[in-house]
Amino acid sequence: MAKKYDAAFKAQAVQLVTELKKPIAEVARDLGIPDTTLPQWLKNVRQHPDRPFVGSGKLRPADQEVHDLPRRIRDLEEENAILKKAMRLVANDRK
Incomplete structure (x- = not known):
């Protein structure tokens, strides 16, 4: 079963990449999330900056x-x- 992450965790992970300019792979590894997950979160933030994380199933x-x-x-x-x-x-x- 896929692990669920709350919006605050996702926002912090994205912030590490965007504001602190850390490499995506490094942040993903440090946070213990799959390599393909963080790029998707970044894409969501770019496409929907007002509400990037709507929640699971929504x-x-x-x-x-x-x-x-x-x-x-x-x-x-x-x-x-x-x-x-x-x-x-x-x-x-x-x-």
Whole structure:
């Protein structure tokens, strides 16, 4: 199971690299985190400086919208199909 790190720990690790100019590999080794984890945290800070670490299993609002779109499309298509059937029934009753 992957180890979980809180936002403060991640921020401190990123700070060691960005402000103290320590090498990524050295910081990762000193903190006991995988070599591929710290670069991902740095990428998150660069891409989303206002809120780089949203938490495990959580999405940013824009990402959540994209995640929810297929379900919304499916629901709307189902509603549309129901309305089409209802329209046919109403049209047949008028004849």
